[in-house]
Amino acid sequence: MIGRIFFGILLCGYLAVILPFSASLTNRPIVVKLGTLPEAEPLKMMAGDHRYLVAQYVVAKVLFYYGSLVEHHSNKLVLEPEYPNMFKMMQTSSKLDPWNADVYYFTQASFTWEVNKIREVNEMLDYGMRYRTWDYQLPFFAGFNSAYFLKDFTSAASYFKKAAELSGQPLMANLTARYMYESGQTQMALGFIEFMQKHTTDTKMIQLYEFRKKALVAVLTIERTVGEYRRRFGTAPPKISDLVASGLLAQVPDDPYGGSFFLDEKGVVRSTSKLAFGGRQPGQKMHQRETQ
Amino acid sequence: MSRFENFFRLSVASLVRDRLLHLLFVLAVLSLFLIPAFSLFSMRQVQELAVTLSLSALSFLLLVLTVLTGASSIWRDVERRYTFSVLGLPVSRADFVLGKFFAIALLLAVVAVVLAAGSFVAIKIAVSVYPADIPVNWLNFAVAVCFDYLKYVLLLSLAFVFSAVSTSFYLPFLGAIAIFMAGSASQEVYEFVTGSAGKDFAPLARSVVKLVYYVLPNFAAFDLKPQAIYALPLVPGTLLLTLLYFVCYTGIMLSLAVWSFSRRELS
Numbered sequence: 001m002i003g004r005i006f007f008g009i010l011l012c013g014y015l016a017v018i019l020p021f022s023a024s025l026t027n028r029p030i031v032v033k034l035g036t037l038p039e040a041e042p043l044k045m046m047a048g049d050h051r052y053l054v055a056q057y058v059v060a061k062v063l064f065y066y067g068s069l070v071e072h073h074s075n076k077l078v079l080e081p082e083y084p085n086m087f088k089m090m091q092t093s094s095k096l097d098p099w100n101a102d103v104y105y106f107t108q109a110s111f112t113w114e115v116n117k118i119r120e121v122n123e124m125l126d127y128g129m130r131y132r133t134w135d136y137q138l139p140f141f142a143g144f145n146s147a148y149f150l151k152d153f154t155s156a157a158s159y160f161k162k163a164a165e166l167s168g169q170p171l172m173a174n175l176t177a178r179y180m181y182e183s184g185q186t187q188m189a190l191g192f193i194e195f196m197q198k199h200t201t202d203t204k205m206i207q208l209y210e211f212r213k214k215a216l217v218a219v220l221t222i223e224r225t226v227g228e229y230r231r232r233f234g235t236a237p238p239k240i241s242d243l244v245a246s247g248l249l250a251q252v253p254d255d256p257y258g259g260s261f262f263l264d265e266k267g268v269v270r271s272t273s274k275l276a277f278g279g280r281q282p283g284q285k286m287h288q289r290e291t292q
Numbered sequence: 293m294s295r296f297e298n299f300f301r302l303s304v305a306s307l308v309r310d311r312l313l314h315l316l317f318v319l320a321v322l323s324l325f326l327i328p329a330f331s332l333f334s335m336r337q338v339q340e341l342a343v344t345l346s347l348s349a350l351s352f353l354l355l356v357l358t359v360l361t362g363a364s365s366i367w368r369d370v371e372r373r374y375t376f377s378v379l380g381l382p383v384s385r386a387d388f389v390l391g392k393f394f395a396i397a398l399l400l401a402v403v404a405v406v407l408a409a410g411s412f413v414a415i416k417i418a419v420s421v422y423p424a425d426i427p428v429n430w431l432n433f434a435v436a437v438c439f440d441y442l443k444y445v446l447l448l449s450l451a452f453v454f455s456a457v458s459t460s461f462y463l464p465f466l467g468a469i470a471i472f473m474a475g476s477a478s479q480e481v482y483e484f485v486t487g488s489a490g491k492d493f494a495p496l497a498r499s500v501v502k503l504v505y506y507v508l509p510n511f512a513a514f515d516l517k518p519q520a521i522y523a524l525p526l527v528p529g530t531l532l533l534t535l536l537y538f539v540c541y542t543g544i545m546l547s548l549a550v551w552s553f554s555r556r557e558l559s
Contacts, residue, residue, distance in 0.1 A: 041484065048476030049440075049515040053348045056341055060333045099522045101336045132522075134426070201422055202335040 034065040034082055040095035047096065055097035059106060062086050062093075066110060067204030070211070083115045094124060098131040108141040109196060109205060113212060113275065118149040129162075136166035137199070144192050186220045211256045215275050218253035222261060222269045225249045236267040295383050299391025307361065307399050320353040320407060327414035328421065342418035343428060343521045346411030347436060353407065354400055354444040355472065361396045362451025363464035366553070370459070386550045393452055393546060397445050404441040408434070429523035435531070436520035442538050443514035447472055449545035450509065456553035471509065478505050479512035509541055 037043065037058060047054040069081050087107070094103045107124050111117040125142040132138055143159030146152040190213065197209040222240065225248045229237045233246070240263050243249040252261055259273025307313060324346070331342040366389070369375045378388065415428060450471050454464035482505040484490060485498055493501075513534045519526050 041480070045477035045480045046473075048473070048511070049351055049517055050348050052344045052517055052521060056334065056344060059335075063335070097518075099518060099524075101340070102334055105336050200335045201332065201338065205335055 033068075034061065034085060034089075036085060037089050037092050040092040043092065044096055051096040052100070055093045055100050056102065058089050058093040058096070059100065059102045062089050063102075063106060063202065063204065066106075066208075067202075070204055070208050081114075083111065083117075087111055087115075087117065087120070091124065094127060098128065101132065101135065101137075104128045104132070104138055104141070105196075105200065106205075108145075109200075109208065112145060112149060116149070118145050121145060134166065136163045139163040139166065140195075144188075148189055148192070186216055186223060190216050190220065212275075214256040215271070218255065218261065219269050219271075219275075221253055222249070226263070226267060226269070237263065239263065240269075294387075296387040296391050299383075299387050300395050303365070303392045303395030304398060307395060312360070313357065313399070316353065316356060317403065317406075320349060320403075321410060323349050324407070324410040324414045327411070328417040331418040332421070337424070338422035339415065339419045339424035339428060340521050342415045343411075343433065344517070346407075346415060347433075347440065347517050347520060350404065350407045350411065350437065351440050354404060354440065355447075357400060357403060358396075358444040358448050359451065359465060359468045359472075361399065362448045363455060363468055364461055365392045365396060366452070366455040367458065367461045367464065385554045389452065389456065389550050389553050390546065393448065393549075396448055400441060400444055400448070404437055408437045426523050429520070432516070432523060432526060433520045435526060436516035439514040439516050439531075439534065442535075443511050446509055446514075446538055446542050446545070447475075447511075449542045449549065452549040453545050453552065456549045456556065472511065474504075475509040475511040478508045478510055481505070510537070513537065 043054065044051055066081065066086065090103055090107050090111075093100065094107075097103070104125060107121055111121050122142045122145050125138045125145075128135075129138045129142075139159040139162040143156045143163060146159060147156035193209050193212050193216065197206055197213075200206060222243070225243045226237060228248055229243060229246060232248075237243055237246070240252055240261055244251060255261055255271045255273050255275070257271065257273035257275050259271040259275075261269060261271050264270050327342055327345045327349070330345055331338045334341040366375075369378075375388070412430075412433075419428065447468060451464050451468040454467040458464050458467075481501060485493060485501045490498055513530075516526070518524055
């Protein structure tokens with residue numbers, strides 16, 4: 001009898017605990033869910049022949065973390081991503097499985113636009129090219145980074161040439177060069193984002209690219225209006241609101257990252273969000289870590 | 293029918309009746325159903341992830357089967373005093389050990405073939421959802437499964453060595469796991485120590501590491517997962533050397549197991 005009572009107490013205790021227990025685990029800070037990884041070498045030794053699975057697991061874990069940040073951003077909650085930790089995890093993953101395409105794709109997608117780790121990303125892409133010798137996308141990504149972010153057109157041409165050879169489309173290098181010449185940088189970035197969007201199956205990554213596309217379309221709209229203003233008035237608009245006042249722009253487009261667009265001293269379109277998640281915005285509180 | 297064949301058949305019959313193995317096998321087959329769904333976690337390489345998951349599931353199941361059956365087979369017969377009645381007859385202990393070994397090796401082969409066939413279907417389903425740029429190289433996949441199987445047969449021979457000398461289940465069980473982990477990492481450690489990073493190590497430490505490297509089984513050589521996952525070319529010379537390494541190492545371990553068990557006092 002005592003045993004049954006004791007068992008009943010334990011069972012009731014379990015039922016009372018299980019829901020708050022589950023909720024507390026679900027609501028752990030995102031950064032805790034991301035966690036950390038040991039160095040690649042010991043991990044490689046420990047994982048043995050399962051290192052390819054571990055590498056994929058690491059990518060999935062970082063992807064979930066980053067995806068949840070994108071979702072939070074959609075809900076107007078500004079969080080600062082753990083970019084250094086994410087990048088280290090990607091590096092570890094690339095050492096565990098240097099052929100893993102997801103590693104390079106995610107690195108390109110996440111550490112260029114917002115974090116501006118262009119040289120580090122290109123180093124990782126160079127590392128990947130030594131293994132994925134058939135994949136034209138890695139030199140294509142590196143070429144884009146060199147041209148768009150670094151303005152290093154010599155390196156870009158070399159990467160695009162390699163991408164063209166690997167893709168079996170010799171015209172690719174010429175077309176890319178012509179495209180860069182004829183269109184503006186923003187137009188080129190839009191084309192690149194559409195390419196990246198087509199080459200993923202992950203809905204959160206697609207959502208991320210939607211953010212960027214909206215931002216770039218807004219920038220492109222303002223840039224074109226600034227050009228029209230110059231042609232019409234022979235001078236650059238002092239403020240972005242002058243575009244609206246002149247009747248050339250119905251309203252200043254919204255920045256999907258939550259910031260406000262403005263023109264810098266050179267007349268270049270900028271945003272207070274720096275077109276990045278967690279970019280500081282006037283009057284908005286920045287949460288260094290998600291502790292809500 | 294030879295005495296070896298008798299022991300072999302008896303051991304096979306015993307394994308087929310083992311309910312724990314039934315359970316493991318059913319769980320492994322069920323895990324195959326999850327592969328197409330789990331493969332969608334990849335952004336760009338659904339097919340590659342399906343192959344990775346299939347090979348990892350196969351490898352894990354073979355490891356569990358090898359360690360459990362290899363560690364328990366001789367020990368269980370000694371515990372049940374089955375060996376006293378059987379080995380009291382004019383039969384060779386070598387036949388007893390080899391009969392059990394080849395029965396378990398056959399079980400592993402059947403499991404590998406069945407799971408590889410199941411993986412084939414699972415990968416096909418995953419690929420039908422998101423076709424890859426480079427199709428699966430099924431020859432590489434089959435070779436990777438074969439070498440994975442050989443790896444666990446080699447581990448089985450080591451478990452038999454421990455089993456032949458041990459009076460407990462735990463030594464062969466934990467010993468096989470420890471050897472498996474060490475043998476899986478030995479190539480990495482060897483390359484690390486003999487590389488530029490190893491210059492900081494004392495010469496004696498480097499020599500010890502090299503010695504341990506040559507004594508331990510090298511399981512890394514049997515890992516052909518990248519070739520199967522990414523359709524990388526296989527190197528026939530390396531495969532042949534690995535095959536010869538397998539034959540020599542397994543043969544030595546089996547000889548040691550038979551020798552140890554023949555000298556063991558069972559009374």
